[in-house]
Amino acid sequence: MRNVVLVDPYSTGSALAPAFAERGVPAVAVLTTPEPTASFADTWHPEHFTEVFVLDDADKLARRLRELDPLCVLPGTETGVEAAEHLSELVLPGQSNVAELSSARRDKWRMGVALADAGIPHLxxxxxxxxxxxxxxxxxxxxxxxxxxxxxxxxxxxxxxxxxxxxxxxxxxxxxxxxxxxxxxxxxxxxxxxxLAEGVEYAIDTYSVGGAHGLVAVWRYDKRAEGNRLGVYLSACAVSPDDPAVTAVADYARRVLDAVGVRNGPGHVEVMLTASGPRLIEVGARLAGGDQQYLSRLAVGDSQLERTVRHWVDGEGAIADYRLLRHARSVYLSAPESGVLRGAARLGRLRELLPTLHKVDIPHRDGSRVARTVDLWTNLGHVVLAAEDPAAVATDEALLREIEAELHVEPS
Missing domain, CATH: 3.30.1490.20 (ATP-grasp fold, A domain)
Structure with missing residues (x-):
């Protein structure tokens, strides 16, 4: 029986093995380190895999993987991108992305160099x-x-x-x-x-087959600076394909994907739409992280995860563009300081308070110790709102901000 090889199947990538298993395709794991990093440890599920290898000698491992006759070699998360592409080239030549540009899909400086080489506007x-x-x-x-x-x-x-x-x-x-x-x-x-790029930030989730890039979904980010830290997330919302901004950022994203050598698989392109036009923030040659796959299914009825399985199992239906079914939004909560959280009584009642709520991921309650929010790793958590009526989503987000305003942190 053929299988899939997943490199560092952590974070969002932890959903790949179960998704392939539903189609009767088992998975083999390759880890780039003996143990997952602390940030990803709770998303490592060795029980999902028939075999687990630790990458040491790539040529030796490639010989073993060829014996398993895999359908594909895919990265699970950011740390697995370059290793997955290298192994794929050894096991299934020509099936991944452009090999000599692999570092441009991982190193943020090399991304900009690739754009400059291709004559694409960049920072x-x-x-x-x-x-x-x-x-x-x-x-x-x-x-x-x-x-x-x-x-x-x-x-x-x-x-x-x-x-x-x-x-x-x-x-x-x-x-x-x-x-x-x-x-x-x-x-x-x-x-x-x-x-500094100033404007409105968008994330363009794509899926590519043979160098053709389909749009899975486009998201508008709302972020703010916290002191000298840039990157405190407030929300991410799905954008209709009819929005004029989508045409501008999607066309630019496709040029970016070509420049960094993406040919097969998911891509996540973060772009600032400035007064001078789109400018790349960064690109990832893997599934979009966080709750993006869940959010995508709510908003457009599809996701990069499903397209990955269709691509490699069915060989079809992976590069169509999207249509918006629901207005979906992920809303993040922040802590102004580090210490003990207080005023959080209503956090435990969100399901009864927010009619458009679909998911809650807020582990904190009164008395929880929290860190000051300075990035995506240190937010208090988030909720997913979705409905066909955008006004209903906006009403619930406003109430959630009221609840957030009640929170305060006692220094400890």
Whole structure:
């Protein structure tokens, strides 16, 4: 019996093995580290796999995988992207993405380089390992009196994304990032420095087959800065394909996917629609994370997860565009400080208070210890709202913000 090989099947990717199993296709796991990173440990389900391998010698492992006659080799989450593509090329040549551009689908600086090489508008950027490099780049690009963004090149979830406004010392976040171990347990040996993109942020979820890119769903992000941290999520909402912004960002996203060599599988492209047009924030060659697959099924009746199974099992129906069935929105809650959460009495009653509620993922109650929200990893949780009537969703989101305003944190 043929199977699928899943590399680092964590986070959203933990749903891949059960989805293939429903179609009678078993799964084999490959881990890039002996144990999953702490951020993903609770999403590792070894019981979903007939065999589990730890990647050490890629050529040796590829010989073993070829004996299993797999349908495909797929990444589960961000840490598995490059390894899955390399193994796929060894086991099933030509079936994945463009091999020589693999790092451009993982390293945030190389993404921008790929766009520049393809002549696609992009943010001015620098990969830096010293303050002197940054200072010289700012002078050379006349950005020394402009807002800039500093972030790790190989992390996720808005981890350590800082904004330095005019007059603020960008050296502080630079040295905070350099040498630190990020959320994916990788050491930051360099820092991505970019000009600040201002506008409305969109996420374009795609699925590609043979270099043709279908739209699965488009999302509008609402985010804010918290002090010098850039990336506190407020909400993500589905956008109708009839919205004029979708045409602009989707056309741009397809050019991005071509530039970074995506040919087969899911893509997640985050784009800022600025006054000068779309500009890439980052791209992922894997399933969109968080609750995006669940949210997508509510909004458009389909998801990248289902398309992945259809592509590899049925060989059809993976690159059609989408239509909006429901107005769906994921709403995130934040903690203003670290300490003990108080005023949370109504959090336990959300199902009776919010008629459009479909899912609650808020583990905190009165007395919970919480961290100050500075990124996607440190929010208090989120809820998923969906209905055919957008006004009903908006009403419930407004009530949820009232409940959030009741929360306060006692320093501990």
């Amino acid at each position: 001015r950027q620098l990969s830096a390992s010293t303050a002197d490099e940054v200072a010289e780049w700012l002078r050379a690009n006349d950005l020394d009196r402009s807002a800039i963004v500093l972030k790790p090149q190989n992390s996720a979830g808005a981890d350590d994304v800082f904004i330095a406004r005019p007059g603020e010392d960008w050296r502080v976040p630079l040295h905070r990032i350099l040498g630190a171990v990020n959320r994916l347990e990788l050491t930051n040996t360099s820092v991505l420095v970019q000009e």
